[in-house]
Amino acid sequence: MSDYSLLILPGDGIGPEVMAEVRKVIGWFQTNRGMRFDVSEDLVGGAAYDKHGKPLADETMAKAQQVDAVLLGAVGGPKYDNLDFSLKPERGLLRLRKEMDLYANLRPAQCFDALADFSSLKRNIVAGLDILIVRELTSGVYFGEPRGIHDDNNNPENEGGRVGINTQRYTSGEIRRVARAAFELAKKRGNKVCSMEKANVMESGILWREEVQWVHDNEFPDVELSHMYADNGAMQLVRNPRQFDVIVTDNLFGDILSDAAAMLTGSLGMLPSASLGAPMDNGRPKALYEPVHGSAPDIAGQGKANPIACILSFAMALRYSFNEGQAADDLEKAVEKVLADGVRTADLMGPEGGTPVSTSEMGDKITEALSRA
Numbered sequence: 001m002s003d004y005s006l007l008i009l010p011g012d013g014i015g016p017e018v019m020a021e022v023r024k025v026i027g028w029f030q031t032n033r034g035m036r037f038d039v040s041e042d043l044v045g046g047a048a049y050d051k052h053g054k055p056l057a058d059e060t061m062a063k064a065q066q067v068d069a070v071l072l073g074a075v076g077g078p079k080y081d082n083l084d085f086s087l088k089p090e091r092g093l094l095r096l097r098k099e100m101d102l103y104a105n106l107r108p109a110q111c112f113d114a115l116a117d118f119s120s121l122k123r124n125i126v127a128g129l130d131i132l133i134v135r136e137l138t139s140g141v142y143f144g145e146p147r148g149i150h151d152d153n154n155n156p157e158n159e160g161g162r163v164g165i166n167t168q169r170y171t172s173g174e175i176r177r178v179a180r181a182a183f184e185l186a187k188k189r190g191n192k193v194c195s196m197e198k199a200n201v202m203e204s205g206i207l208w209r210e211e212v213q214w215v216h217d218n219e220f221p222d223v224e225l226s227h228m229y230a231d232n233g234a235m236q237l238v239r240n241p242r243q244f245d246v247i248v249t250d251n252l253f254g255d256i257l258s259d260a261a262a263m264l265t266g267s268l269g270m271l272p273s274a275s276l277g278a279p280m281d282n283g284r285p286k287a288l289y290e291p292v293h294g295s296a297p298d299i300a301g302q303g304k305a306n307p308i309a310c311i312l313s314f315a316m317a318l319r320y321s322f323n324e325g326q327a328a329d330d331l332e333k334a335v336e337k338v339l340a341d342g343v344r345t346a347d348l349m350g351p352e353g354g355t356p357v358s359t360s361e362m363g364d365k366i367t368e369a370l371s372r373a
Helices: 015-033 046-052 058-066 089-099 113-118 172-187 203-219 230-239 251-264 308-320 325-340 359-372
Strands: 003-011 036-041 069-074 104-110 130-136 148-151 162-165 192-197 224-229 246-249 272-279 285-291
Touching (some): 003 015, 003 058, 015 036, 015 069, 058 089, 069 308, 104 172, 104 251, 104 308, 130 251, 172 192, 172 203, 192 230, 203 224, 230 251, 246 251, 272 308, 308 325
Parallel strands (some): 003 036, 069 285
Antiparallel strands (some): 104 272, 148 162
16 A cells, blocks of 8 residues: 655644644544555744744745645734735745645535534525535736736826736636646536636636636536636525536635635535645645635634544545545545534534534544444
8 A cells, every 4th residue: 555645734723723633533544444644744824934934944845845745724813913924824825835836726615414504594505515616726816917016106196196906817728727627526526517707807707718618628528517707606606506516717716706605514614625736746636735714813722623624624635635535435424424413513503502522522523433434
C-alpha cells in the first residue's frame, strides 16, 4: 500500500481544536484499515506571523508543493486586524492557492436529513440536497491587473478624489481547465453541469459561456450542460436548489454563490472544501483541503467548535487525493450516523434537543461510528 503524505496546517482560532479531531480519524484509518500516512505539521496565518513575521514561511510553502495534500484549519483573528494588508493571516492561504495553482475550488452543499430543519429554508426544499459548486480560484477579479486605489484629482466631479480599480480578466485556458474539472466531477454524480456567469453585461462572461460550451461540445457531449446568469442562479439556489448537480462559475460569483449554498445546509460548521490543481508526477493533483468556516476566535479554546467540516474535508482528501473512495464513503456515513443519533455540538443544538458534546467528544463519537460500520 502506498504512503500518503499530508501536511497539516492547523492555523488560528479553532483551527488547532478541529484539526486534533482529524488526527483521531487519521489514526483510526491507520490502525484499522492499514493506511499509511506520512503526516507533518507547520504554521500558517497568524500563528506563522507570530513566529516568522509573515503569514506563510517560504519553507512551509516548499513543503506544501511536495506533499500529496495539504489540510488547513482556519486563519485570522482580531489580533491581526491592524497588520498591513500584505501580512494579514489570509494572505498565507491565498499564497498557497496561488503558488500551488489550485484553480478548481470544490464546495459541496449536502443537507444531512438529521439537520434539514436547521436550514433557513423549509425542509421540503432542502431535504436530500446534494450539490457541488466548482469555483475557479486563481484568476478573475481577485487577481486581475491593474488594481488598487489611486488619486483621481484630475476629475473635478469626483468628490474625495480617489478611484478604486479591480480588473476582471480570464483567458480561454483558465476557463477550459476549470470547466473540464466540473464535467469530470459531474460524470461521477448526476451528469449535469450548470455554468453561471453574466454574459448579458460582461465580456468576460461572454468568453466564459463560449469556452465552457466549447469544452462540452468537443470533450463532454454526454454530460448535460445548461447556462444561467449568476444573479438568477442565486435566486434559483433559494427557490429550488435540488435542480442543480454541479455548478461551475468564476472566482467572484463562486465566492458569493457557494456561501449562499452553504447556508442551505444549516451550519457552516458542516461544510468542507477542496482546492485542486494540475496532476503531479505521481498522478495525484496538487490539493488543499479546508473547512468553510472561519477561525471563530470568540469560541476558541472552549471545546465548542464543530469539527465535522474539517473531518469531512479529510474525507474529500481520501476521495480526491488518495483515491480511497470507500474510506471516504465510510467516514461520511459515520458522520451521518452520529448526527442521526442526535449527537450535537453547540452550533447544532435546536428546539428538538439532542445530546450536547464537546469538540473532542464529537471526534470520539465519529471514530466510534467508524468502528461500528
